[in-house]
Amino acid sequence: MANMNELAGLVKELEEQLVTCIRCGMCQSVCPLFEQTRKEADVARGKLALLTGLMDNIFSDPDGVNERLNRCLLCGSCAANCPSGVNVLEIFIKARAILAEYKGLSPAKKLIFKKMLANPGTFDTLVSWAGKFQGLFTRPDANAQGTSCARLVSPLIGERHFLPLASTPFHKEIPEQGLKTKGRKLKAALFTGCLIDKVFPNIARASIRVLDHHGVGVTIPPGQGCCGIPALASGDRETFTRLVDHNLALFEKEKFDVLVTACATCTSTIKKLWPSVHKNPDSGTKKRLEALSQKTMDINQFLVDQVAPELGNLTGNKDGETVTYHDPCHLKKSLGVADQPRQVLRAAGLNLVEMTGSDKCCGMGGSFNVYHYDLSASIGKLKQQNIADTKCSTLSTGCPACMMQISDMLAKHKVNIRVRHPMELYADALQE
Numbered sequence: 001m002a003n004m005n006e007l008a009g010l011v012k013e014l015e016e017q018l019v020t021c022i023r024c025g026m027c028q029s030v031c032p033l034f035e036q037t038r039k040e041a042d043v044a045r046g047k048l049a050l051l052t053g054l055m056d057n058i059f060s061d062p063d064g065v066n067e068r069l070n071r072c073l074l075c076g077s078c079a080a081n082c083p084s085g086v087n088v089l090e091i092f093i094k095a096r097a098i099l100a101e102y103k104g105l106s107p108a109k110k111l112i113f114k115k116m117l118a119n120p121g122t123f124d125t126l127v128s129w130a131g132k133f134q135g136l137f138t139r140p141d142a143n144a145q146g147t148s149c150a151r152l153v154s155p156l157i158g159e160r161h162f163l164p165l166a167s168t169p170f171h172k173e174i175p176e177q178g179l180k181t182k183g184r185k186l187k188a189a190l191f192t193g194c195l196i197d198k199v200f201p202n203i204a205r206a207s208i209r210v211l212d213h214h215g216v217g218v219t220i221p222p223g224q225g226c227c228g229i230p231a232l233a234s235g236d237r238e239t240f241t242r243l244v245d246h247n248l249a250l251f252e253k254e255k256f257d258v259l260v261t262a263c264a265t266c267t268s269t270i271k272k273l274w275p276s277v278h279k280n281p282d283s284g285t286k287k288r289l290e291a292l293s294q295k296t297m298d299i300n301q302f303l304v305d306q307v308a309p310e311l312g313n314l315t316g317n318k319d320g321e322t323v324t325y326h327d328p329c330h331l332k333k334s335l336g337v338a339d340q341p342r343q344v345l346r347a348a349g350l351n352l353v354e355m356t357g358s359d360k361c362c363g364m365g366g367s368f369n370v371y372h373y374d375l376s377a378s379i380g381k382l383k384q385q386n387i388a389d390t391k392c393s394t395l396s397t398g399c400p401a402c403m404m405q406i407s408d409m410l411a412k413h414k415v416n417i418r419v420r421h422p423m424e425l426y427a428d429a430l431q432e
Contacts, residue, residue: 027078073365100235120225161411183217206427328399
């Protein structure tokens with residue numbers, strides 16, 4: 001639990017950011033949660049008004065403040081459309097940190113974040129064992145998404161159709177000393193990310209094949225940890241900072257031109273949050289984080305903007321498989337990356353059909369999906385309907401978390417559409 005002087009300093013930082021909000025209500029028109037609930041308390045303007053008196057509210061109703069702050073997807077729709085440029089995501093994340101440091105984390109979150117997630121080796125081992133025994137508690141669905149559901153009624157899993165853990169996580173496929181390939185052009189370090197490592201290893205394999213095809217050398221340091229966003233979203237800046245320091249030390253041992261990720265959330269976290277929310281960094285650490293941030297890119301953006309600007313159709317097939325694309329919030333709204341994944345899909349010879357509301361949030365929101373699944377599923381239902389309306393055979397998106405949510409929604413509504421990352425589809429075209 002933080003001392004009051006430290007809390008006062010954090011609150012002062014928030015107050016300086018809050019003054020730019022003019023309460024215009026533009027956030028109301030784009031908030032996916034408000035669209036469902038029509039409650040002012042669920043929109044950014046309502047939460048920012050709450051934070052104006054945060055120090056008083058912490059003492060009078062800390063649980064109530066915490067409840068309202070956590071009813072947020074952190075999708076960034078409000079920030080992307082704010083005429084005053086209010087950095088809503090950073091404000092909410094800092095506010096959650098203030099509350100977590102004042103109230104303390106729950107025993108469950110302490111166990112998950114401080115004992116498991118903060119220790120990459122321990123986390124890898126536990127997830128590996130979970131992968132071996134998951135078949136005892138789950139049964140596979142017969143669908144295009146490859147999801148599973150619980151064999152028995154489960155309060156945690158509920159009615160979810162979830163993607164199972166990979167039988168072998170990606171980090172087990174590379175040498176203990178890490179992976180290094182030679183290239184003719186640039187050198188890229190690959191930040192794997194938890195979901196790609198443990199659920200979607202084929203995305204990592206596809207990314208390596210694509211980069212190798214274009215003459216890019218790849219380095220993957222061993223022992224990578226989580227980017228830290230799950231802990232940070234729950235207010236645990238200590239675990240977040242520990243993971244940032246761990247990963248920073250790993251990548252600083254390597255020589256590379258660019259750090260790429262195939263996960264929209266990891267990319268946004270490294271670029272935007274590692275330098276700005278690290279807990280009490282000294283000037284040297286801050287400069288190192290800012291330098292790494294500037295070298296970090298989404299893999300689609302890297303491929304199109306720096307490696308192969310004249311990306312051509314690999315198959316020459318103008319009547320290829322029909323695919324639609326979902327814009328991850330952390331990719332389009334946070335980083336402005338939207339056209340590049342579409343160029344990758346077209347280069348793979350696919351027939352790209354745009355869905356209605358391609359950049360509307362799918363409703364995942366990380367822990368929001370855990371605590372507010374009913375709202376998450378209601379938002380996701382709108383997304384799956386827009387996908388189904390395109391009559392596509394494949395949905396592509398650059399965010400593994402979105403892939404999980406959309407797979408759940410498609411499976412729940414028995415829609416026979418595959419869900420794949422642009423790198424997977426492009427790598428498939430390379431082999432044709």
